[in-house]
Amino acid sequence: MQTNREPEPQLAFAVTTSARPSPRELARAHCLAGETGYRYVPRTHRSLAGMAADERLTGLIVVERGNFSLWVAGRCLRYHPNMAKLRLLALEQGKHDILVDALQLKLGDRVLDCTCGLGADAIVAACKVGATGRVRTLEASPLLALLVERGMACYVIDDPPALVPAMRRVEVLNADYADYLRCEADNAWDVVYFDPMFSETIADAQGLDLVRYLARGGSPSPADLGEARRVARRRVVMKDRRPGYALARLGFAKVEEGRRVCYGALPAW
Ligand SMILES: C[S@@+](CC[C@H](N)C(=O)[O-])C[C@H]1O[C@@H](n2cnc3c(N)ncnc32)[C@H](O)[C@@H]1O
Incomplete structure (x- = not known):
C-alpha cells in the first residue's frame, strides 16, 4: 500500500495487545507500532480503560489473534464489510x-x-x-x-x-x-x-x-x-x-x- 500515514494528529492512540498475548501477537504489536508511528504500550494485566487513563490516551489499537481492533472509551471497532x-x-x-x-x-x-x-x-x-x-x-x-x-x-x-x-x-x-x-x-x-x-x-x-x-x-x-x-x-x-x-x-x-x-x-x- 502506498501511504502518507502519520499518527492521527489530534488523537492520542497507542498500540497494545490482548490481555494474554502470544509471542506472535507481541511481535505483531511491536511491528505495527513501528509501521504506524504509534507508540507500543505493554498491556501488563490492565483493562483497556485503565490503560487509557494511566497513559492519557484517547484510544488503543489492540492487536489480537489474526488482526487488530480499535478501542475508544469502551467502544470497539473491528473491520467488517458492512453492507x-x-x-x-x-x-x-x-x-x-x-x-x-x-x-x-x-x-x-x-x-x-x-x-x-x-x-x-x-x-x-x-x-x-x-x-x-x-x-x-x-x-x-x-x-x-x-x-x-x-x-x-x-x-x-x-x-x-x-x-x-x-x-x-x-x-x-x-x-x-x-x-x-x-x-x-x-x-x-x-x-x-x-x-x-x-x-x-x-x-x-x-x-x-x-x-x-x-x-x-x-x-x-x-x-x-x-x-x-x-x-x-x-x-x-x-x-x-x-x-x-x-x-x-x-x-x-x-x-x-x-x-x-x-x-x-x-x-x-
Ligand atoms: C460517509 S464515509 C464513506 C462511506 C463509504 N462510502 C462506505 O461505503 O463505507 C466518508 C469517509 O470519507 C472520509 N473523508 C472525508 N474527507 C476526506 C478527505 N478529504 N480525503 C479522504 N477521505 C476523506 C471520512 O474520514 C470518512 O471515513
Missing part, C-alpha cells in the same frame, strides 16, 4: 445497486473512490468492474485507513463467493483527496466518486459510532471538484442525503434517487 455483503448478494440475484447505476460501472472500469469509510462502496465497485478493472479508495483518517487496509487483506468469509476476491482487489490509500487529486494525471480514472460525511451526520452520531468519531468531516470544495473532473475520463459522482441540498449547491445534476439518499453527476472536462 457490501448484502449488496453483492443482491447483485448476484440480478437486482440493481444504486451506486453501480449512478457510476454507470462496467467490467474493466477504473474507479477512484475519494471517501473510503469502511469501504463498502469500494468493494461493490470492485466486484462490478472485475479483475480487469481497478478500484482505489482514499481515506483521510490514518486509523480508519489502517483498519480497512489490513481488514480487507485478511477478512475471510465464504458467502457470497465474490466478496473476498473483490475486497482483496481494492487498493486502500491513506490520503486526503484534496492533495491526492492535485497530483493525479488527467483522465487517470473513468469515474471519481465522493461520499462525504456531512456535518449533521457527524453530530447525529458522535459518541455512538467509532467510524463517525474517527472520520473527517466536510464536503469537496468547488476546486476539489474541478480537479476531480480533470482526473475523471467519464464522470464525477457524489452521494448526498435526500433531497440533495449539497448536490444542488455544488452544481451536480441528480442521476439516481433512493429512499434516503441520492446521487448526482458532473461530466468530465
